[in-house]
Amino acid sequence: MRKYxxxxxxxxxxxxxxxxxxxxxxxxxxIGAIILVALGINPLDYYGRMFTIGLVGNRYGYKxxxxxxxxxxPLLITSLALSLSFKMRFxxxxxxxEFLIGAIAASIVAFNSTGMPNFVTVLLMCLAAMxxxxxxxxxxxxxxxxxxxxxxxxxxxxNYIMLYVIRYIGxxxxxxxxxxxxxSERPKFGTFPDSAxxxxxxxxxxxxxWSVLIALALTAIVFVYLKYTKQGYEISVVGDSSATAKYxxxxxxxxxxxxxxxxxxxxxxxxxxxxxxxGTISDTITNNVGWTGIIVAWLSKLSVPAVFVTSVxxxxxxxxxQAAATQYPAIDSNYADxxxxxxxxxxxxxxxxANFKIVRKEDAKNA
Amino acid sequence: MKKxxxxxxxxxxxxxxxFALxxxxxANGGNGxxxxxxxxxxxxxxxxQNDTSGYTYAHHxxxxxxxxxxxxxxxxxxxxxxxxxxxxxxVKQAIDQLAGNGCNIIFGISFGYINAFEEKAKEYPxxxxxxxxxxxxxxxxxxxxxxxIYQARYLAGIAAGYKSLALGNNNIGYVSAWGTEYxxxxxxxxAFAMGCMAVNPDAKVSVYEISTWGDQQLERQAAETxxxxxxxxxxxxxCDSSQPQIVANEKGVFGCGYNSDMTTxxxxxxxxxxxxxxxxxxxxxMKAAMEDPANFMTKVGIYYEGLNAxxxxxxxxxxxxxxxxxxxxxxxxxxxxxxxxxxFSGVKLSFSGSAGSVAVEKTNAALVTNDGAEIVAAGGPxxxxxxxxxSMNYYVEGVTQVN
Numbered sequence: 001m002r003k004y005x006x007x008x009x010x011x012x013x014x015x016x017x018x019x020x021x022x023x024x025x026x027x028x029x030x031i032g033a034i035i036l037v038a039l040g041i042n043p044l045d046y047y048g049r050m051f052t053i054g055l056v057g058n059r060y061g062y063k064x065x066x067x068x069x070x071x072x073x074p075l076l077i078t079s080l081a082l083s084l085s086f087k088m089r090f091x092x093x094x095x096x097x098e099f100l101i102g103a104i105a106a107s108i109v110a111f112n113s114t115g116m117p118n119f120v121t122v123l124l125m126c127l128a129a130m131x132x133x134x135x136x137x138x139x140x141x142x143x144x145x146x147x148x149x150x151x152x153x154x155x156x157x158x159n160y161i162m163l164y165v166i167r168y169i170g171x172x173x174x175x176x177x178x179x180x181x182x183x184s185e186r187p188k189f190g191t192f193p194d195s196a197x198x199x200x201x202x203x204x205x206x207x208x209x210w211s212v213l214i215a216l217a218l219t220a221i222v223f224v225y226l227k228y229t230k231q232g233y234e235i236s237v238v239g240d241s242s243a244t245a246k247y248x249x250x251x252x253x254x255x256x257x258x259x260x261x262x263x264x265x266x267x268x269x270x271x272x273x274x275x276x277x278x279g280t281i282s283d284t285i286t287n288n289v290g291w292t293g294i295i296v297a298w299l300s301k302l303s304v305p306a307v308f309v310t311s312v313x314x315x316x317x318x319x320x321x322q323a324a325a326t327q328y329p330a331i332d333s334n335y336a337d338x339x340x341x342x343x344x345x346x347x348x349x350x351x352x353x354a355n356f357k358i359v360r361k362e363d364a365k366n367a
Numbered sequence: 368m369k370k371x372x373x374x375x376x377x378x379x380x381x382x383x384x385x386f387a388l389x390x391x392x393x394a395n396g397g398n399g400x401x402x403x404x405x406x407x408x409x410x411x412x413x414x415x416q417n418d419t420s421g422y423t424y425a426h427h428x429x430x431x432x433x434x435x436x437x438x439x440x441x442x443x444x445x446x447x448x449x450x451x452x453x454x455x456x457x458v459k460q461a462i463d464q465l466a467g468n469g470c471n472i473i474f475g476i477s478f479g480y481i482n483a484f485e486e487k488a489k490e491y492p493x494x495x496x497x498x499x500x501x502x503x504x505x506x507x508x509x510x511x512x513x514x515x516i517y518q519a520r521y522l523a524g525i526a527a528g529y530k531s532l533a534l535g536n537n538n539i540g541y542v543s544a545w546g547t548e549y550x551x552x553x554x555x556x557x558a559f560a561m562g563c564m565a566v567n568p569d570a571k572v573s574v575y576e577i578s579t580w581g582d583q584q585l586e587r588q589a590a591e592t593x594x595x596x597x598x599x600x601x602x603x604x605x606c607d608s609s610q611p612q613i614v615a616n617e618k619g620v621f622g623c624g625y626n627s628d629m630t631t632x633x634x635x636x637x638x639x640x641x642x643x644x645x646x647x648x649x650x651x652x653m654k655a656a657m658e659d660p661a662n663f664m665t666k667v668g669i670y671y672e673g674l675n676a677x678x679x680x681x682x683x684x685x686x687x688x689x690x691x692x693x694x695x696x697x698x699x700x701x702x703x704x705x706x707x708x709x710x711f712s713g714v715k716l717s718f719s720g721s722a723g724s725v726a727v728e729k730t731n732a733a734l735v736t737n738d739g740a741e742i743v744a745a746g747g748p749x750x751x752x753x754x755x756x757x758s759m760n761y762y763v764e765g766v767t768q769v770n
Binding site for chain 2: 054057058059060061063064066067070173181184185186188189190191277278279280282283284285322323325326327329330332333334
């Protein structure tokens with residue numbers, strides 16, 4: 001005897017969605033404030049520091065911006081890449097693993113690049129990462145096309161396989177292992193030679209890394225690709241209905257393979273840019289973009305401009321949470337994570353509320 | 368629906384305004400942009416400062432107590448970035464944050480922070496960088512610090528040795544994060560075993576390696592295996608939680624904890640635990656950095672102290688200890704404090720006599736590994752500190768790894 005049930009709103013409007021988002025964020029900030037007050041901290045003061053990513057009173061503010069961009073670039077590219085495959089209804093949740101494959105491939109080039117010109121090295125790193133991640137993407141897509149395997153499971157498992165591969169590399173002291181510092185008795189990842197470290201354009205003390213410009217250009221390219229090219233159109237047709245695509249004479253298998261290659265290769269590129277900017281590799285290099293990217297893609301409804309905006313906001317949230325937590329000895333990063341989680345959850349609930357409504361059964365019948 | 372939303376919004380507004388007021392009246396919190404003259408301390412932790420036990424807890428306690436000793440207020444002058452993995456990029460960002468907040472000295476407590484500390488010490492010459500457990504330094508603003516915890520483990524070994532003698536069971540167990548891969552764990556196991564054998568020459572130490580610094584489930588299983596399969600009567604440990612002691616308590620055997628006095632967790636089992644008094648170092652380092660930062664490296668430099676400075680010690684002996692333990696521990700402790708004797712040398716200590724008349728005897732005996740290789744000749748001097756902290760990768764006679 002269900003009296004109420006959910007109905008999708010026929011008139012989904014942007015304005016209402018934004019208002020709901022605002023309410024969601026407000027509610028989550030209030031929950032966060034309750035905890036802050038309980039710890040004896042002024043929430044307004046704390047949130048002020050959080051949303052200004054700790055820039056106020058910071059001696060090296062330009063470094064905060066650099067740090068923020070280092071979080072932003074991989075997240076943006078990964079989210080774009082995931083949007084591509086999601087648009088085709090190919091559930092690629094292997095972003096973490098694809099990222100790590102790219103990071104390892106790029107690092108192999110980087111650690112062996114002593115003496116090579118910087119531009120050439122970074123280009124080779126990007127290519128190595130894109131090809132190796134792309135191949136894994138194609139492999140999973142081929143299994144799906146050929147044997148109709150479940151791509152969610154396949155991509156998910158790549159994450160764990162690659163995580164353990166990189167941990168193995170990081171913890172194994174051996175002659176072949178050029179990833180590690182030579183002079184350390186304990187296994188410890190080394191740093192790249194200068195030839196493999198991302199360069200940038202100095203603006204005063206601030207250094208605008210090339211990776212940022214590459215990410216911006218890539219955003220524009222993906223936007224055009226999806227909106228104005230035949231291949232982009234094919235992706236959305238396959239996503240809407242692969243039967244329709246087949247009927248229209250499209251080769252669905254080919255489209256799936258191609259798109260997954262592009263999607264994984266982009267994630268590989270994000271990894272190459274990330275390791276090059278960091279000048280090293282580690283098992284936490286992904287910064288969870290493979291997971292966060294899924295949230296970004298869905299919050300953005302797979303729209304490229306929205307992915308851009310959401311990536312900016314989530315990067316600010318992540319960086320700001322840590323920056324604010326640093327300034328209060330009582331606040332640890334668990335609080336920062338908690339607050340991020342509450343905010344994201346509230347926004348998702350708000351999104352749901354903006355698109356669905358609860359109606360009584362009788363009303364539904366009359367409607 | 369509309370009504371509901373407007374109610375939620377109204378409630379939200381009401382609640383925020385209340386908090387805004389409450390916030391104003393509560394402590395000022397936050398400390399960014401304080402007066403420029405004040406001295407600020409930065410710390411980078413592997414876990415959270417709000418932990419209630421374990422490695423980060425011990426360091427955080429040391430930092431805050433050290434700050435109080437030198438007249439700093441941890442609520443105002445301390446900046447922390449916590450849960451920082453051993454990832455150079457994340458450590459560098461943490462350092463940038465702390466530098467941006469005006470920290471004068473930055474402590475990093477985990478080994479894997481080493482690359483980032485080395486690099487950032489060059490970038491910020493005015494800030495002092497101090498790195499625990501590492502091996503790098505420079506001559507201006509970058510040192511490393513650690514302690515002779517093996518000395519405390521030797522003392523705990525004495526307590527375990529007396530217990531095994533009293534029980535007539537020579538099997539002693541040791542739950543260890545790592546085995547011979549890390550000199551830190553390896554030297555600890557060896558020192559503990561030598562302490563056991565100084566009292567009970569027939570003692571055998573069985574090591575169970577769990578291959579991670581902390582995993583409560585694995586620590587528990589390791590202790591159970593050592594007791595049930597290998598018949599161990601005392602369980603020592605080099606891992607994060609008190610699970611091995613809790614298991615010893617449940618199974619009616621005894622144990623030596625680590626990092627904190629685990630008698631509360633295992634009242635019927637715990638003997639004593641090797642502990643760190645990190646505040647000894649932190650106070651020394653902060654004082655030097657406050658008074659004369661330019662000469663930090665000559666005044667503090669590479670810091671590696673032991674029982675003599677009070678940096679390491681054992682927790683008070685519990686009532687579970689055998690009566691002879693107290694005197695024997697004091698005798699050994701004094702020899703090490705005075706620098707007359709050290710663990711990894713060609714001289715062995717042996718204890719004899721009953722409570723009230725315990726005597727220690729020194730005999731020349733080579734330091735030999737469990738596969739017969741001689742490390743130090745009989746009567747020879749102690750191995751170098753670099754071996755103890757960096758390259759020791761063998762077990763001494765009497766130690767076997769069971770997994």
